Amino acid sequence: MDVAKIEEAITSRTRAIMPVHTFGLPVDMTPVLDLARKHGLTVIEDAAQAIGQTYEGRQCGSFGDISCFSFYANKHIATGEGGMILCDDDALAARARSLRNLCFKPERRFVHEELGWNYRMSNLQAAVGLAQFEKLxxxxxxxxxxxxxxxxxxxxxxxxxxxxxxxxxxxxxxxxxxxxxxxxxxxxxxxxxxxxxxxxxxxxxxxxxxxxxxxxxxxxxxxxxxxxxxxxxxxxxxxxxxxxxxxxxxxxxxxxxxxxxxxxxx
CATH class of the missing domain: 3.90.1150.10 (Aspartate Aminotransferase, domain 1)
Structure with a gap:
């Protein structure tokens, strides 16, 4: 991403900036975050390929309002498939958990007011991932x-x-x-x-x-x-x-x- 060209691409329809750390080096995040604040935009940080990488000494995946990681087979931590979302907003975290778990209503498990998905990680995948994390x-x-x-x-x-x-x-x-x-x-x-x-x-x-x-x-x-x-x-x-x-x-x-x-x- 050429961060110098982001602002000219922002329109009235823009809701988020999605920087993708790719091929070993991170996006220059400081100007991205400055632009997001200036225009009131959400930052969705894709750190799928940057597990363990840092930007100015701070872990990639810690900058976005939402940050995404991948545990696909060729990533630094691999569980075969799957991934992880991080955020600091409790309401957003609850929303993400609901969407990944078929949008079951908390009070009535098999009643759905909207469509969700089955993005649940199995215990076996989690165990593999945790063991790999120790070797990161x-x-x-x-x-x-x-x-x-x-x-x-x-x-x-x-x-x-x-x-x-x-x-x-x-x-x-x-x-x-x-x-x-x-x-x-x-x-x-x-x-x-x-x-x-x-x-x-x-x-x-x-x-x-x-x-x-x-x-x-x-x-x-x-x-x-x-x-x-x-x-x-x-x-x-x-x-x-x-x-x-x-x-x-x-x-x-x-x-x-x-x-x-x-x-x-x-």
Missing amino acids: DAHIARKRELGRRYESLLRGVRGIELAPVACVYADNIYWVFGLVLDESVPIDADEARAMLAEAGVSARPFFWPMHEQPVFLKQGLFEGERYPVAERMSRRGFYLPSGLALTEAQQDQSVAAVRNMLATFL
Whole structure:
């Protein structure tokens, strides 16, 4: 998110700002919070990919009026699926608990005045998550070790851009190790990933922009809007294997595959 461009996107219909900490570094939250106060907006902080990451020394997920976390299988704490919502507002917390539990009426369990969902986490999932939480610091240290080794092996390679190791308010947590093809490479990320797959390396795509999602376009949202940074990253970005169990030999294989793929064109 380019926080310098948020204000120009705010309209009379805007109700919230949803910053998403992605690919290892957090959003610059101070100006986001300032804008939210100025315009009376709610901040919904997506910290799904930033469990254990900090912004200016404070935990990501502690800034939003509502903060969201994911425990999907590739997150720093994984329960297979599911997630967590945090907030400081008792009424909002009660509302979220009701919605996640089918909106049962407190006084009459099987009577519903509105529709809710079954988003309840099982005891087994919770036990797995709590056990992983005890290892969070070790998991983050391992992710950073993997990310910094990738960075040292790929630093200076022509044709790719790497994420910063750090910025002024955070060190990269390397949830994943992403890279972006620059314009000198005459293929897109999908074609690059196909070439890497032939070399035995499974690379995953970056996320696709919200303003280009068919489900929203069908609803008449984002019509005519352009977000060139998100568009470029989604088409030219991908990330390399970066699971906690990755070995140096597997990293070396990934790096060699990237170098050989680029050598085809440069």
